[in-house]
Amino acid sequence: MSYTQTDMFLTEQQTIEAKIKIFCAANDIPLAALDWKPIPYSGEWGISTSFFATAAAEARAGKKIVVPQRAQEIAEQAAGPVSDVPGISRVEAVKGYLNLYFATSEYTRRVVDTVLEQKTGFGAGPRTGSRVMLEFSHPNTHKAFHVGHLRGTILGDAICRILEFAGNDVVRANYPGDMGLHVIKWLWGYLKFHNGEQPAADITKWMGEVYAEATRRLEENPDLEAEVRAVYARWDQRDPEVAALWERTREWSLEGFRQMYAALDVRFDVYYFNSQEEKPGKEIVEELVRRGIATDERPQGGAVIVKIDEALGLAKELFRTAVILRSDGTALYATEDLALVKHKFADYPDLEKSLYLVDVRQSLHFTQVFKILEIAGYEQAQKCGHISYELVTLPGNVVMSSREGTVVLLEDLLREATSRAKEEAHKKNQALTEEQLEVVAKAVGLGALKYPILARENTRLVTFDWQTALDFNGQAAPYIQYAHVRCNSILKRSQVSTFERLNVAFDYDLAPAEIQLIDMISRFPSEVQRAAADYKPLIIASSAYDIAKAFASFYDACPVVQASPEVREARLRLVTATKIVLANALQLLGIEAPEVM
RNA sequence: GCCCCUGUAGCUCAAUGGAUAGAGCACCUGCCUUCUAAGCAGUAGGCUGUGAGUUCGAAUCUCACCAGGGGCGCCA
Numbered sequence A: 001m002s003y004t005q006t007d008m009f010l011t012e013q014q015t016i017e018a019k020i021k022i023f024c025a026a027n028d029i030p031l032a033a034l035d036w037k038p039i040p041y042s043g044e045w046g047i048s049t050s051f052f053a054t055a056a057a058e059a060r061a062g063k064k065i066v067v068p069q070r071a072q073e074i075a076e077q078a079a080g081p082v083s084d085v086p087g088i089s090r091v092e093a094v095k096g097y098l099n100l101y102f103a104t105s106e107y108t109r110r111v112v113d114t115v116l117e118q119k120t121g122f123g124a125g126p127r128t129g130s131r132v133m134l135e136f137s138h139p140n141t142h143k144a145f146h147v148g149h150l151r152g153t154i155l156g157d158a159i160c161r162i163l164e165f166a167g168n169d170v171v172r173a174n175y176p177g178d179m180g181l182h183v184i185k186w187l188w189g190y191l192k193f194h195n196g197e198q199p200a201a202d203i204t205k206w207m208g209e210v211y212a213e214a215t216r217r218l219e220e221n222p223d224l225e226a227e228v229r230a231v232y233a234r235w236d237q238r239d240p241e242v243a244a245l246w247e248r249t250r251e252w253s254l255e256g257f258r259q260m261y262a263a264l265d266v267r268f269d270v271y272y273f274n275s276q277e278e279k280p281g282k283e284i285v286e287e288l289v290r291r292g293i294a295t296d297e298r299p300q301g302g303a304v305i306v307k308i309d310e311a312l313g314l315a316k317e318l319f320r321t322a323v324i325l326r327s328d329g330t331a332l333y334a335t336e337d338l339a340l341v342k343h344k345f346a347d348y349p350d351l352e353k354s355l356y357l358v359d360v361r362q363s364l365h366f367t368q369v370f371k372i373l374e375i376a377g378y379e380q381a382q383k384c385g386h387i388s389y390e391l392v393t394l395p396g397n398v399v400m401s402s403r404e405g406t407v408v409l410l411e412d413l414l415r416e417a418t419s420r421a422k423e424e425a426h427k428k429n430q431a432l433t434e435e436q437l438e439v440v441a442k443a444v445g446l447g448a449l450k451y452p453i454l455a456r457e458n459t460r461l462v463t464f465d466w467q468t469a470l471d472f473n474g475q476a477a478p479y480i481q482y483a484h485v486r487c488n489s490i491l492k493r494s495q496v497s498t499f500e501r502l503n504v505a506f507d508y509d510l511a512p513a514e515i516q517l518i519d520m521i522s523r524f525p526s527e528v529q530r531a532a533a534d535y536k537p538l539i540i541a542s543s544a545y546d547i548a549k550a551f552a553s554f555y556d557a558c559p560v561v562q563a564s565p566e567v568r569e570a571r572l573r574l575v576t577a578t579k580i581v582l583a584n585a586l587q588l589l590g591i592e593a594p595e596v597m
Numbered sequence B: 001g002c003c004c005c006u007g008u009a010g011c012u013c014a015a016u017g018g019a020u021a022g023a024g025c026a027c028c029u030g031c032c033u034u035c036u037a038a039g040c041a042g043u044a045g046g047c048u049g050u051g052a053g054u055u056c057g058a059a060u061c062u063c064a065c066c067a068g069g070g071g072c073g074c075c076a
Helices: A005-026 A052-060 A067-082 A104-121 A147-166 A181-193 A203-220 A222-236 A240-264 A274-290 A308-312 A333-347 A360-375 A379-383 A410-428 A434-454 A477-494 A512-534 A537-557 A565-589
Strands: A046-050 A088-094 A097-102 A131-135 A169-174 A304-307 A321-325 A351-359 A384-389 A392-394
Touching (some): A005 A067, A005 A104, A067 A088, A067 A097, A097 A104, A104 A512, A147 A169, A147 A240, A147 A392, A147 A434, A147 A512, A203 A222, A203 A410, A240 A410, A274 A304, A274 A321, A274 A333, A304 A308, A304 A360, A308 A321, A308 A360, A321 A333, A333 A351, A351 A360, A351 A379, A360 A379, A360 A384, A410 A434, A434 A477, A434 A537, A434 A565, A477 A537, A477 A565, A512 A537, A537 A565
Parallel strands (some): A131 A169, A131 A351, A351 A384
Antiparallel strands (some): A088 A097
16 A cells, blocks of 8 residues: 555546556556556646556566566556546656646645645544554653753654554653662762752753762772662662652652653653562563573573573574673663563553664664563564664764763753744844744744754764754754744735635646645645654654745745735635644644744 | 664755655855745756666665674673
């Protein structure tokens, strides 16, 4: 099933396909499957299919033909029987392709009407009833939240929005790391240097500073490690003072995260915590050892491991060996992840997929976790998948690290982006009130931040630099938002509501810019499906930009308010449709569509 | 040694195995008395890392190289 803008012309496409089949059967041509695509050249719309596959099959069957020539021949012959399909204005056979052009006025009317009828639902797929969980963001408590974490958070949010819109039931899961060596270090640093202090405004930033100081002090004086180990020991015995401190400070971080997610307009349906998976994880490890799947090397001073390649009888090292419990019996992330997989399916037994959006460095880890459970006979493991994305680094290929202090903090970036946006907005439009400026600054600043992340292939490394991050020109969110604002502007100025009426004819000669714009709009629903199938917000980011670009050309070339009454009414409807699609696309990216800017 | 990702215009990046490989930035030329110029139109810029293969057709699939990055038993 290929999704093209022909979704709106499905009946025509099916009619044509049927006629081609009849023609081929009558002429003894073994027709290969037909693949329909938009005609790639602008100026007119239509769908197109080719006969290369059919011709190639004939050649393989022994017919002495030149494939491209034969494809063209079939296309020419097939053109006849399909020339009288209603809604199709013109048929042509060229270079082995059969191109079918839509009747302009009918096509335009149908596209625009569909958008105006479906409004915020335009582009949405039918509900599939399929429930999918996506785990993303997973920040560490007691640490800073920096631009490196932003990618996973923004990407995860957009993927959820797209999956939902495409027709799935989505469960948004978060999995903060609330216990581990980093937390113990933090607790030690707090007790020693900041005991009794409370976080101020930027909670997460402050938590990060305490952590960075603790690591720095430890590096300066390694003797202090003994004190850290002592804190760990107290934690292991659930020392009331340490446990209480952990709970209180953990809550500070979580409150900081809530504020940050609110600022980013990201939400979650369910939270899991690694501290809760520790015990069940150890139980799974015990079970695996009992069943002989895991090897307990602790008597020999080793850890508990699973030799996955060996268990699968593989000669090549592919899944390698996984360590699932430390030699001292404490839990690793792997221990807890084993339990988490099951925990999720226990909570949501009908999950069709359980996805983990985690950076690429953890690919092997996740394939190991899922594989181990599969070997253990846990069938749900096959529904698990890791979606990986590349890191955000600093210029010079420097990886952001809270430990090294090489980070760009999210708080700083958000502040900088919104203040820059506010400045810019004021410069561009002095008519804006202070209140409007605030709204615009938030929408534009945040959008400018999110878009570059979403408009890039997940597997591609992003190098962060302030100049690019705060560049509001060109292919960026503000360009798309601006197109939305201009739509709104025209509609406000027109002050009429008659364009809401359906069945207005587009009977005048459409300008090339109009044709291009309608073409882009019509493709949006299929782009949503593609984006959902591949977990790629990039497809929506591109689509939104393409629509905005087509509108910008239209805006320049086609007067609306001052056009003659029939043209004006039709164009007002087109502008309304454009505004709706732009808003829908931006919504999928988690970017606001302002009314003014 | 094994596995994964990346290599496309000067730079940053797009491109369902299809017809003519496209944008943005930067550079140059025009366009605000006209729906907001965060804009539009145009010029210029390419042996898609290299070499083979598969295919009617390859930036896209396969293999081998080259270059960069990442991962490989007790970090997360």
